[in-house]
Every structure is written in structure tokens, then in C-alpha cells.
Amino acid sequence: MFLLLFLFIYVISPITSSVVADRDNKCSGNEFTCRDGACIDLSSLCDGRQNCDDGSDEAVCDGRTSDLNFAWNTVSSRARRQATCQKNQWQCSDGTCIGFDGKCDGVVDCPDGSDETHPLCRSSRCQSNWFRCTYGACVDGSAPCNGIKECADNSDELLPRCRNNTDVVAGQFKCENGEMISSASLCDGVTDCSDGSDETVRACAGNTCYSYLFQCAYGACVDQGSDCNGKQECADGSDESPELCNKSGVDVKPLPPNNNNNNNTPRPSTPQVGNCILPEYPENGQWVAPNERFASPGKSYKQIYLQYSCNIGYQLQGAADVTCIDGQFIQEIPKCVRLCHINRHASIDYYCYSANGVDGRRPCNDYEPQGTIARPQCKVNYYYYYGGDPQPMTCSAGGWSDYPICSPECGRVTPQGDTLIINGQKAKKGELPWHAGIYKKTTTPYMQICGGSIVRPDVILSAAHCFWDDDTGKQPARNYAVGVGKLYRAWNDKGDKNPQKADVKSIEIPETFQGITSSYAQDIAVVKLSLSFTYEPHIAPVCLDFDESFDNREITRKGAKGKVAGWGLIAEDGNPSPTLQVVELPIIPYGDCNVLAPEDFRRYLTYDKICAGYIDKGTAVCHGDSGGGLVLPALERSIERYYLRGVVSTSPRSEDHSCNSRTLSTFTRILSHASFIKRFI
Incomplete structure (x- = not known):
């Protein structure tokens, strides 16, 4: 009996050794590797027929070869595993067999959960229309935020968008305990929140790492090479997990014993010797060898599979997956081309x-x-x-x-629809769609005091003196509001169709403006609103252009006239107009204006003014028109557009201090304050 057992061990030992000793072969666990590298089904071993071309499948049966000798317990356990599951099955760590497509699909099929782990699934390549769970499994693209847990780690339901909010505001991440940390410290492998909430699946779900970084099981990104370097760099330790680092005996190729090495640090397997020499990493990109953890440029293998990727801003030119067999690359080596x-x-x-x-x-x-x-x-x-x-x-x-x-789009008039000025004409809806009314909120209802022009959705240009008191200086922005798209002066007039209104957020005026003390020089204001207006046919901006030659050409053009709108007095001794008025005024050369203006008014003809109006027609701007825009038309590619050239500033008064309809008015020239305006819009 003893002799029979001895013969049994003697004959079987070389067989089982050959089954598992293929350090670098390409055969699966259910196949035997012939000496020439060919693979045959394990059931064909020692069946009395030569299935390997070199006969090695039968040679091991009578002890004619003994290339490799591994420990019997390792050999026998692997042989048992190989005999347990069928070819279309995958074996869990506890020996249970599941369908091969059951691993890394988001559903735990193995009793021990080994089919849905980070080490197993982290290299999975998901189709573009699939969702990738944080640990690497691929599930249907409809999985995120559908209320059903389809990832084993629930990362499909922990995405920030599933909560309809974000934990990052203004560069700060809010920890679950209320602490605030820099968002740059979020999901970096290091716990910065005292409760650890910055390094969890909830915080890091949906996080995408660059291809050259290592992604932890919960989604954080750490340095390349962090895996199995003996130092925990993921907050959950997934970079040093036994399964990832081949410390658990799961699908691990046996290593030759080393009696001088008593630690558990994983060592690279013996490199293959072959004709497939690994290329250099592509410029602006990288490759990985999923099946050879220690692969690097210059090493040689019998066969190898590479996955290429490029840095952000570059794209692969060629196939991403490249295979080399016996020195022959099946696909061309791709390049990373700049995008x-x-x-x-x-x-x-x-x-x-x-x-x-x-x-x-x-x-x-x-x-x-x-x-x-x-x-x-x-x-x-x-x-x-x-x-x-x-x-x-x-x-x-x-x-x-x-x-x-x-x-x-600016300066276009759209007067279709409905049908400050002394002797002006009633404005039509959309005729000057940039005109804005400035209202003072210190009265009930709000009182219209000035005009302005829309130049941006949330910016109005007006006159500085509209927001100035000669005793107390600039008035607070909270005292003012703006209405646009209005034909009627009253703040809440029911005749207005679809007006828009906003409070004033801030008022910018030149630092040297001092009202009457400075003769109203630099009488310009940039009014910023608390919200942006929505442009519509009857609400649109006026054009701004700071080109000096263009401005001079239009202002000095013979017969040039500009339009002004406002709710000012409609008679010298009358009341403000309830409806918006529009007047067209001729531009008067500066020298002529200085001669025609009353002597006590000439001090207000400062360097930054345009002069316009009539001295004998009874048409002029008046109280309530201040800040309104003086606009002149210009043809641009056969389209007429109006450009803002000035802002209503001052005009002489009559002897009884009422409006003087037979004199000229001054307008603050926009071009003179180009740098100031540009600074705030």
C-alpha cells in the first residue's frame, strides 16, 4: 500500500506542477500550457492522446519531465479550483461559482461579495452610455439618481446632483458637521474634516481622476504609484488592500520561496523574456498594462496588452488598445495629438x-x-x-x-405696437427701447426724477447730479430704483405693458464730481442694478462706441441731430408729462454754443460737454429729463443704429427759475469718460 501511494505521488506531482507553474503563460486557469506555449483544455491532460504538438501533455504523466516544482498544497488547491467552475463561470473567493458576466455589474452575486470589489473592478472599461460606479463596476446609464441602488457602493445615488445641491460653494466644502475646508482638499486621500466626511463615497461619488492617478475605492484621487507602495494614501486604505496587493491568495501566481524574506511586501513576478519590447510612453500621454503591474518602457514580454490614454487637451490618434505577440504589435502605436x-x-x-x-x-x-x-x-x-x-x-x-x-444687438428702434420734453412728440413703444426711468424710493409711490440709458442688462448710464446733494454729497443706492420698457411716468401705471423694474445696487460717479461747485463737470454716473433686465423688442440697449474718429465724425457732421427721451415738463410752466416724450435736437458746435448761451451759463460749458438745442423753436429738455441719453444714428452695413453720445446735464433757467424752452442745453460727452465707463461695465 505504501509503495502504491509513493508511486501515485511520484507520477502526479509533475502533472499538477505543470498545471500551475506557468508563471507568465497566457492560458486560463482551466487550461494546460504545453511546453511550446500552446493551450489545451485541462480535461485533455493525460487522456492517452497527444494534444500538445510537443507531446508534453502526456510526457508529464509518466514522469518524463519535471520543469517546475511548487508546493503540493498550492498545486492541489489550484487544481481543485480549476475543476470546480466551468469555463463560462467565475469563481468567488469562497469557491462559489457565478456567471462570468456577474462580476463588476453592480450586483453582489458572491456570498462573500468578492465579485464587486475595487481591486477586481477598478480597471473595468465601461461603454460610453454606461455609468461607472465609484469602485469601477459598470451599470446602466439610467442608474444615477433614479432612486434605485444599482451600484454595490450606492455611488449612483450619492452623487451631488441626486441631492439637487452642491457641497462646494465659493471654493469651500462644507463638512457634514458644519466645518468648512478648501475644496482643493476634497477627495485627495487625506481626511481634513474632523468627521472624515470629505473622504467618503458621498463626497467623492462621480469623481473622475486623470488616467495617470490612482483612484481610491471611494473615489478620491492620489498620486500614481500609490497602490501597494507600503504607505496608506487613500483614507479607506484601498490602495494597500490585501486583495489589490496580492496578499490574500486570490488569483495570485505562486512565487518561488524566499527564506530570507519574512515580510509580506509583494514582489514583482519574474518578467517574461520575449520579443515584445515595451515602447516609451507617448508624449503628452501614457499607457498601462492591466495584466502586468510592473510593466514599464524597455521591458520585454512574450505577449502583452497595453491601454493608451492622453492628457487633458490631447486626443489619441489611433487605437487605444494595443496588443503585442511574439514581437509583433497588432495595432500601430497611437500618438497623442493636441486638441x-x-x-x-x-x-x-x-x-x-x-x-x-x-x-x-x-x-x-x-x-x-x-x-x-x-x-x-x-x-x-x-x-x-x-x-x-x-x-x-x-x-x-x-x-x-x-x-x-x-x-x-443695440441701437435698433422697434416702433411697432403702441403709440421731457417741451414740445416733444409722444414716444411709441420701442421707439427708444434703451430709455430708463430713475425713481426715488423715499416717497410713496416712487417718484420719477431722472432718465438713463440701458448699456448692459444690469447697467444704466445716467447723470451724476441725479444722485447728488450739494450739501451731503452722493446719495445711497438704496434710495433708488429703475424702470424700463415704460411709456408712462408713474411707477405702477397700469397702461404700461410688460415693464421691468429693479432696485439700484450701486452708483459710481467720478471722484472729482462736486455738483454745482465744479460747474457740473464730469456729470456722469454708472448705475448698477440688483438684477439683469431681459431684452425684448421694447427693452434693448443703446450702442456704445469709444472710437474717437467715429464719434467726432458723427458729432461734427453738418446737420447732425440727436434724439432725447424723457418725462420732463411739457410746457415752461407746466407739469411733468405723464407719457414719454421724444425730441430731436440739432448739435451746436462748441464755439457757437459759447456765443449763444447766456453769459452766466457759460461756466457750465465745461470741457466734457456737447451742446444741442434750439434758441427760437421752444423745444428743449427740462426738469425730469436729466440723465437721459442723447443718441445719434449711424448706418452700419445698411442698418441704422443709434449710438449714445451724451447724457442730459444742464440748461439755463428763465428769470422765474422755470424751464427755458428757447435756449441750448449741455450733455456730458460719453467719449470724454470712456475709461471711467469701461472700468465699471
């Missing part, structure tokens, strides 16, 4: 086409590959100065051939 980044301008929508036109029109991505053609299109309420839409942009050498900008 063109679109610096999106708020005035433009970008639509892209591939160079060959196959893809058709689509919204452009932030990064586009070489050869892409982008067709910029002005957004609603914007226009292109040269007419039509901007010319196409082409991506070449990492840059675009052009970066056009559209201008806000």
Missing part, C-alpha cells in the same frame, strides 16, 4: 463639423481634434459687425484660425 480648445465667448454659439463632413452639424465640444471646422453663430440679441455670421474656424496645430466676437 483645439474653444475659448467660448458669451456672444456666440459654436457648431462643429468634421473635416470630411461625415459627422454633420453638432454642438462643439470644449476640445476638438485637428481638422474640425467650427461655424460660429451669433446668439439671439447679438450681431456680427461685418454682417451675417462670422467666418468658419478651422482647428490646426492646436489652435483655431480665428476667434470672432459678436456685439450685443
Whole structure:
């Protein structure tokens, strides 16, 4: 009996050794590796027929070869595992068999949960329309925030968007205990919140790491090479987990014993010797060998599989997956080519086409590959100065051939609809859609005191003296409100259709403005609102242009006239107009104005003023018109647009201190304060 057992061990030992001793072979656990590298089913071993070309599957049966000798307990346990599960099954750590497609699918199928672990699933490649769980499993793209737990770690339901809020505000992350930390410290592997809430699946779900970083099981990103370096760099220790670092005996290739090494630090497996020499990392990119943890450029293998990726701003040119067998790379080595980044301008929508036109029109991505053609299109309420839409942009050498900008639609009158001025004409709705009424909130109801012009959705240009008291100086912004799209002076007049209103947030006036003391020089104000107006046909901005030659040409043009709107007095001794009035006034050369103006008024003809009006027609601006815009038309590509040239400032009074309708008025010239205005809009 003893002799029979001895013979049994002698014959079987080499067989089982050959089953598992293939340190670097490509055969699966249910296959036997022939000496020439071929793979045959384990059931064909020692069946009396030569299945390996070199006969090694039968040679081991009679002890004619003994290439490798591993411990019997390791061999026998692996042989038992190989015999347990079928080819289309995957074996859990506890020996249970599940369907091969049951691992890393978000559902725990193994009793011990070993089919849904970070070490097993972290290298999974999910389809573009799937959702990737934080630990690496791939689930249906509809999983996020559907109220059903479809990831084993529940990361599909812990995303910030599932809570309809964000934990990061103004660069600060709010810990669950109320502490605030810098968002730069969020999900970096180091616990900064005292309750640890900055390093959890809830905080880091949906986090995406660069390809050259290591992603912890809960989603944090730490340095490349952090895995199994003997130092815990993930808050949950997942970078040093026994399964990840081959310390648990799960699917671990046996290593030769080393009696001089008593620690548990994993060592690289013996490198293959072959003709597949690993290439250098691509410029601006990297590759990984999922099946060879210690692979690096210059090492050689019999066969190897590489996955390529590029840094942000670059894209692979070629296949991402590359395989080499016996020195022959099946696919060409890809390159990382620079992408063109679109610096999106708020005035433009970008639509892209591939160079060959196959893809058709689509919204452009932030990064586009070489050869892409982008067709910029002005957004609603914007226009292109040269007419039509901007010319196409082409991506070449990492840059675009052009970066056009559209201008806000401005200065267009739209008087269709409904049908300050002494002897002015009633304004039609949309005739001067940029006109704004300035109201004082210290009375009930609010009182209209001045006018202004819309230049941005949340910015009005007006006169500084509208917000000034010669005794106390600039008045607080909280005292004022603005109404636009109004034909009627009263703040809440029911005749107005769809007006818009806003409180004043801030008022900017030149530091040297001193009211009457400085003869109303620098009488300009930039009024910022608490909210932005929505542009509509009857609410739109006036054009601004700070080109000196353009401004001078229009102002000095013979017969030039400008329009002004307001709710000022409609007679010299009358009351303010209940409806908006519009008047057209001729521009008077500065020298002529100085001669025609009353002597005691000439001190107000400061360097920054435009003079306009009549001296014999009885048409002028008056109380309540201050701050309103003086606008002049200009043809631009056959389209008439109105440009803001001045702001109503001062005019002489009659002897009884009422309005003088037979004199000239001054307007603060916009061009004289270009730098001041630009600073605040």
C-alpha cells in the first residue's frame, strides 16, 4: 500500500506542477500550457492522446519531465479550483461559482461579495452610455439618481446632483458637521474634516481622476504609484488592500520561496523574456498594462496588452488598445495629438463639423481634434459687425484660425405696437427701447426724477447730479430704483405693458464730481442694478462706441441731430408729462454754443460737454429729463443704429427759475469718460 501511494505521488506531482507553474503563460486557469506555449483544455491532460504538438501533455504523466516544482498544497488547491467552475463561470473567493458576466455589474452575486470589489473592478472599461460606479463596476446609464441602488457602493445615488445641491460653494466644502475646508482638499486621500466626511463615497461619488492617478475605492484621487507602495494614501486604505496587493491568495501566481524574506511586501513576478519590447510612453500621454503591474518602457514580454490614454487637451490618434505577440504589435502605436480648445465667448454659439463632413452639424465640444471646422453663430440679441455670421474656424496645430466676437444687438428702434420734453412728440413703444426711468424710493409711490440709458442688462448710464446733494454729497443706492420698457411716468401705471423694474445696487460717479461747485463737470454716473433686465423688442440697449474718429465724425457732421427721451415738463410752466416724450435736437458746435448761451451759463460749458438745442423753436429738455441719453444714428452695413453720445446735464433757467424752452442745453460727452465707463461695465 505504501509503495502504491509513493508511486501515485511520484507520477502526479509533475502533472499538477505543470498545471500551475506557468508563471507568465497566457492560458486560463482551466487550461494546460504545453511546453511550446500552446493551450489545451485541462480535461485533455493525460487522456492517452497527444494534444500538445510537443507531446508534453502526456510526457508529464509518466514522469518524463519535471520543469517546475511548487508546493503540493498550492498545486492541489489550484487544481481543485480549476475543476470546480466551468469555463463560462467565475469563481468567488469562497469557491462559489457565478456567471462570468456577474462580476463588476453592480450586483453582489458572491456570498462573500468578492465579485464587486475595487481591486477586481477598478480597471473595468465601461461603454460610453454606461455609468461607472465609484469602485469601477459598470451599470446602466439610467442608474444615477433614479432612486434605485444599482451600484454595490450606492455611488449612483450619492452623487451631488441626486441631492439637487452642491457641497462646494465659493471654493469651500462644507463638512457634514458644519466645518468648512478648501475644496482643493476634497477627495485627495487625506481626511481634513474632523468627521472624515470629505473622504467618503458621498463626497467623492462621480469623481473622475486623470488616467495617470490612482483612484481610491471611494473615489478620491492620489498620486500614481500609490497602490501597494507600503504607505496608506487613500483614507479607506484601498490602495494597500490585501486583495489589490496580492496578499490574500486570490488569483495570485505562486512565487518561488524566499527564506530570507519574512515580510509580506509583494514582489514583482519574474518578467517574461520575449520579443515584445515595451515602447516609451507617448508624449503628452501614457499607457498601462492591466495584466502586468510592473510593466514599464524597455521591458520585454512574450505577449502583452497595453491601454493608451492622453492628457487633458490631447486626443489619441489611433487605437487605444494595443496588443503585442511574439514581437509583433497588432495595432500601430497611437500618438497623442493636441486638441483645439474653444475659448467660448458669451456672444456666440459654436457648431462643429468634421473635416470630411461625415459627422454633420453638432454642438462643439470644449476640445476638438485637428481638422474640425467650427461655424460660429451669433446668439439671439447679438450681431456680427461685418454682417451675417462670422467666418468658419478651422482647428490646426492646436489652435483655431480665428476667434470672432459678436456685439450685443443695440441701437435698433422697434416702433411697432403702441403709440421731457417741451414740445416733444409722444414716444411709441420701442421707439427708444434703451430709455430708463430713475425713481426715488423715499416717497410713496416712487417718484420719477431722472432718465438713463440701458448699456448692459444690469447697467444704466445716467447723470451724476441725479444722485447728488450739494450739501451731503452722493446719495445711497438704496434710495433708488429703475424702470424700463415704460411709456408712462408713474411707477405702477397700469397702461404700461410688460415693464421691468429693479432696485439700484450701486452708483459710481467720478471722484472729482462736486455738483454745482465744479460747474457740473464730469456729470456722469454708472448705475448698477440688483438684477439683469431681459431684452425684448421694447427693452434693448443703446450702442456704445469709444472710437474717437467715429464719434467726432458723427458729432461734427453738418446737420447732425440727436434724439432725447424723457418725462420732463411739457410746457415752461407746466407739469411733468405723464407719457414719454421724444425730441430731436440739432448739435451746436462748441464755439457757437459759447456765443449763444447766456453769459452766466457759460461756466457750465465745461470741457466734457456737447451742446444741442434750439434758441427760437421752444423745444428743449427740462426738469425730469436729466440723465437721459442723447443718441445719434449711424448706418452700419445698411442698418441704422443709434449710438449714445451724451447724457442730459444742464440748461439755463428763465428769470422765474422755470424751464427755458428757447435756449441750448449741455450733455456730458460719453467719449470724454470712456475709461471711467469701461472700468465699471
